[in-house]
Amino acid sequence: KMLRSAAPLLLRAAPRFPAHFSASLRFFPLHRRCSRGSVDGKREIARRNSNRSIASSSVGMASNNSPDAAPPTHSSTVTLSSGETIQISGAPTLSPSEFRNAIDSALFKQWLKNMQGSSGILTKEQMSLKQVHIQGVDMFGRGVGFLKFKADVFDNETGKKVPGIVFSRGQSVAVLIILESGGEDYVVLTEQVRVPVGRLILELPAGMLDDDGNDIVGTAIREVEEETGISLHVADMVNLTAFLDPSTGCRIFPSPGGCDEEISLFLYRGHVKQETITALHGKEMGLRDHGELIKVHVAPYRTLWHMTVDAKALAAIALYEMAQREGLLASSSG
Amino acid sequence: KMLRSAAPLLLRAAPRFPAHFSASLRFFPLHRRCSRGSVDGKREIARRNSNRSIASSSVGMASNNSPDAAPPTHSSTVTLSSGETIQISGAPTLSPSEFRNAIDSALFKQWLKNMQGSSGILTKEQMSLKQVHIQGVDMFGRGVGFLKFKADVFDNETGKKVPGIVFSRGQSVAVLIILESGGEDYVVLTEQVRVPVGRLILELPAGMLDDDGNDIVGTAIREVEEETGISLHVADMVNLTAFLDPSTGCRIFPSPGGCDEEISLFLYRGHVKQETITALHGKEMGLRDHGELIKVHVAPYRTLWHMTVDAKALAAIALYEMAQREGLLASSSG
Numbered sequence: 256k257m258l259r260s261a262a263p264l265l266l267r268a269a270p271r272f273p274a275h276f277s278a279s280l281r282f283f284p285l286h287r288r289c290s291r292g293s294v295d296g297k298r299e300i301a302r303r304n305s306n307r308s309i310a311s312s313s314v315g316m317a318s319n320n321s322p323d324a325a326p327p328t329h330s331s332t333v334t335l336s337s338g339e340t341i342q343i344s345g346a347p348t349l350s351p352s353e354f355r356n357a358i359d360s361a362l363f364k365q366w367l368k369n370m371q372g373s374s375g376i377l378t379k380e381q382m383s384l385k386q387v388h389i390q391g392v393d394m395f396g397r398g399v400g401f402l403k404f405k406a407d408v409f410d411n412e413t414g415k416k417v418p419g420i421v422f423s424r425g426q427s428v429a430v431l432i433i434l435e436s437g438g439e440d441y442v443v444l445t446e447q448v449r450v451p452v453g454r455l456i457l458e459l460p461a462g463m464l465d466d467d468g469n470d471i472v473g474t475a476i477r478e479v480e481e482e483t484g485i486s487l488h489v490a491d492m493v494n495l496t497a498f499l500d501p502s503t504g505c506r507i508f509p510s511p512g513g514c515d516e517e518i519s520l521f522l523y524r525g526h527v528k529q530e531t532i533t534a535l536h537g538k539e540m541g542l543r544d545h546g547e548l549i550k551v552h553v554a555p556y557r558t559l560w561h562m563t564v565d566a567k568a569l570a571a572i573a574l575y576e577m578a579q580r581e582g583l584l585a586s587s588s589g
Numbered sequence: 590k591m592l593r594s595a596a597p598l599l600l601r602a603a604p605r606f607p608a609h610f611s612a613s614l615r616f617f618p619l620h621r622r623c624s625r626g627s628v629d630g631k632r633e634i635a636r637r638n639s640n641r642s643i644a645s646s647s648v649g650m651a652s653n654n655s656p657d658a659a660p661p662t663h664s665s666t667v668t669l670s671s672g673e674t675i676q677i678s679g680a681p682t683l684s685p686s687e688f689r690n691a692i693d694s695a696l697f698k699q700w701l702k703n704m705q706g707s708s709g710i711l712t713k714e715q716m717s718l719k720q721v722h723i724q725g726v727d728m729f730g731r732g733v734g735f736l737k738f739k740a741d742v743f744d745n746e747t748g749k750k751v752p753g754i755v756f757s758r759g760q761s762v763a764v765l766i767i768l769e770s771g772g773e774d775y776v777v778l779t780e781q782v783r784v785p786v787g788r789l790i791l792e793l794p795a796g797m798l799d800d801d802g803n804d805i806v807g808t809a810i811r812e813v814e815e816e817t818g819i820s821l822h823v824a825d826m827v828n829l830t831a832f833l834d835p836s837t838g839c840r841i842f843p844s845p846g847g848c849d850e851e852i853s854l855f856l857y858r859g860h861v862k863q864e865t866i867t868a869l870h871g872k873e874m875g876l877r878d879h880g881e882l883i884k885v886h887v888a889p890y891r892t893l894w895h896m897t898v899d900a901k902a903l904a905a906i907a908l909y910e911m912a913q914r915e916g917l918l919a920s921s922s923g
Binding site: 346347348366367368369370371372374375376377382390391393400401403405406408410417418419420421422423424448449450451452453454455456458461498499500503504506507508509510511512513514515516517518548560561562563564565566567569570572573574576577 | 680701782795834838900904
């Protein structure tokens with residue numbers, strides 16, 4: 256799901272799945288959230304308390320010696336926690352409000368925080384950030400959906416620039432839903448139109464976090480409900496990415512060479528009747544008025560690994576299999 | 590690795606790893622390429638023979654009622670295989686040559702082909718492509734590195750637009766290298782600065798394919814050599830993504846909601862002496878003059894799943910583990 260909007264909250268009031276099914280999922284949780292599940296909460300608190308890196312920011316119009324075809328017409332600055340002031344320029348195609356929205360966006364602020372965080376590339380002082388050029392802003396309604404910018408980051412030892420083009424889309428979540436029925440484990444997948452790859456593909460139910468990025472598990476549950484009609488409870492969700500070493504930040508990066516996206520992966524396991532599997536398969540979901548048309552697919556878990564091209568589905572399989580092998584999950588009763 | 594350049598070919602002439610190590614890797618392959626390894630070759634031939642979709646394309650200057658802040662100043666058309674003509678506009682920040690390069694790029698042509706391919710979203714006639722707006726072009730040397738555009742794709746039934754912003758970076762490859770030594774399986778990882786995520790992260794050796802996209806396994810071998818100094822032979826590479834169902838296209842999508850990237854994953858397994866493991870670990874590699882500084886890390890395979898945030902590493906674990914479980918790989922003698 257690509258929309259960041261408040262609309263889902265309204266739509267959720269109208270149940271889109273028979274109540275008995277929600278109930279059957281609610282009453283048979285196989286396990287509770289693992290002990291490491293609190294990592295995200297701690298990270299979020301740390302995140303909110305570390306907003307000091309952006310000390311000043313002002314918009315103006317200025318000429319600039321950019322190597323681009325046309326000179327940028329927007330200019331601003333941000334001050335890093337080191338005290339250094341960084342020039343921010345913007346492409347002239349951006350309206351003043353788009354440029355302002357870009358600099359003020361949670362996406363851009365989060366990137367600056369990541370750069371200066373305890374494992375950030377500016378922290379060890381081997382690299383320097385000299386300037387940032389905002390190349391494009393894609394508004395989703397009133398919020399910044401995607402941001403694209405070029406950061407001039409230099410290796411202090413060689414003076415050479417390191418690759419610095421960033422497609423920014425922020426945090427997302429995905430859920431591996433395993434439903435045991437009649438001795439077989441099934442997974443719930445979504446099929447939707449994905450213009451970037453030009454195809455319909457089978458994926459884990461997933462979605463982007465809102466700007467504040469605080470409610471990861473809540474977003475996961477909301478996206479599953481919107482995309483599949485299945486109601487899950489917070490207490491039954493296992494954060495698979497919380498099994499990663501805490502030093503990693505406990506989220507996975509799908510494309511770290513070009514994109515800032517980070518994904519939290521969750522696991523839900525439950526028992527359902529065969530009718531539920533049948534009712535789910537082929538169900539049409541999604542906010543069609545927002546351009547989302549989603550078909551639900553249900554497939555045996557054992558076939559998932561060779562029927563999906565979704566990297567987050569494969570990553571979830573790896574975490575689930577390895578966590579099971581190491582005895583970190585309650586064993587399935589299936 | 591983010592650079593698309595011919596430079597690696599020159600650099601490969603100077604061996605950057607002791608010859609005895611290359612030799613030790615060459616002489617102990619555990620298996621040969623699986624029978625499904627030819628899928629990629631067939632796809633490539635199909636790809637070269639299906640270039641007819643772009644029948645006409647001309648650059649001009651025109652005004653346009655774009656909803657963007659400034660009207661695009663570039664205009665062109667492409668004709669789809671259906672006979673429909675699609676308007677292509679470009680942001681005024683693009684130089685005429687950048688706009689031309691964008692439309693002529695392998696990235697854009699491949700996207701048009703994907704849209705119209707046998708599993709393409711235009712093929713079933715439920716969706717229509719109306720126009721494309723080229724928002725940005727990032728040149729890597731003389732070639733198009735990244736492309737960003739917005740495609741207006743409509744659901745024919747509802748008339749609503751589907752999410753259509755595309756960050757285009759094309760095909761890439763990554764290799765899971767498992768080296769058995771003294772009864773332990775080790776993996777070879779690279780650590781490099783990743784500006785988009787603001788951090789140094791551990792990843793599988795990986796890289797982007799050249800524009801023609803024809804030499805997938807060759808690119809994988811070249812990237813491994815550049816990033817780790819290890820020389821692998823084509824015959825010892827197992828295409829893990831070739832285990833995917835042929836209907837999927839046999840490549841994984843790391844971020845299909847925003848990015849066209851597709852990754853082929855390979856496996857190499859071999860035996861080495863303990864000194865080789867020691868020599869590899871902490872080795873510095875990369876084309877530092879091109880802004881790449883890569884540190885090689887070697888870690889036990891059994892710890893990989895919780896020490897990496899690289900989705901392609903986790904996806905490779907899933908494919909490797911499941912292929913092994915189903916007896917599709919020769920068993921390791923370690």
